[in-house]
Amino acid sequence: MTITNETHPDVDGFDALIERLGGRDWRDVGAAVESLRQVGGPARYAVGRALLTHPNARVRKGCADFMDHHGDDSCVPALAQAARHDPIAYVRRVAVHSLGCQRCKIAPLETDFVDLLIEVIKKDENARVCREAVYSLSQQKPDARLAAFLARLLNDPAVADAGLKKIAHYRRAADERARNASRARHEAARAGLPAPLPEPSAEKAVG
Ligand SMILES: [Zn+2]
Numbered sequence: 015m016t017i018t019n020e021t022h023p024d025v026d027g028f029d030a031l032i033e034r035l036g037g038r039d040w041r042d043v044g045a046a047v048e049s050l051r052q053v054g055g056p057a058r059y060a061v062g063r064a065l066l067t068h069p070n071a072r073v074r075k076g077c078a079d080f081m082d083h084h085g086d087d088s089c090v091p092a093l094a095q096a097a098r099h100d101p102i103a104y105v106r107r108v109a110v111h112s113l114g115c116q117r118c119k120i121a122p123l124e125t126d127f128v129d130l131l132i133e134v135i136k137k138d139e140n141a142r143v144c145r146e147a148v149y150s151l152s153q154q155k156p157d158a159r160l161a162a163f164l165a166r167l168l169n170d171p172a173v174a175d176a177g178l179k180k181i182a183h184y185r186r187a188a189d190e191r192a193r194n195a196s197r198a199r200h201e202a203a204r205a206g207l208p209a210p211l212p213e214p215s216a217e218k219a220v221g
Pocket of ligand 1: 117
């Protein structure tokens with residue numbers, strides 16, 4: 015993301031609001047979030063810039079969290095950069111969450127970041143960041159890269175983090191159930207039978 019005031023000359027007016035995203039009073043944080051949300055695009059841009067440049071880690075974390083709820087695909091470059099390079103682990107973790115989380119957003123992101131999340135899991139040395147990345151990965155659409163990576167991760171004896179493996183296991187089990195259900199539907203359709211009822215999902219167990 016190239017951030018210059020030339021392309022967005024009016025983003026400096028949001029500095030005071032953005033500062034409040036790092037506050038400890040959740041009501042004040044909520045009021046600042048609402049003001050920024052109402053502005054829309056230019057405020058999102060200013061939040062992205064602060065995510066990459068603000069000296070206070072709590073403000074950067076607040077910026078990443080704002081994007082979890084009010085971000086769109088224009089936020090992905092800033093979130094990706096923060097997920098890879100922010101020096102503070104909790105900022106990287108929230109950036110990873112914001113990229114992968116679909117349930118907090120008004121509209122899901124369209125950008126593909128499977129490769130980015132895999133890179134974070136391979137390179138980040140913080141266990142909580144890695145778990146968040148595996149969870150974010152588990153929220154993405156079924157994908158050959160994802161299936162291969164999770165299989166390798168589950169079978170890798172060098173990966174000792176049980177929490178991380180548990181999330182990967184749930185995702186793989188969910189994929190397996192979806193595949194079996196799809197196979198059963200196809201077989202029923204071929205035999206001219208009514209489609210079987212779906213099995214209850216176990217994905218709620220992951221959190
Ligand atoms: Zn979220």
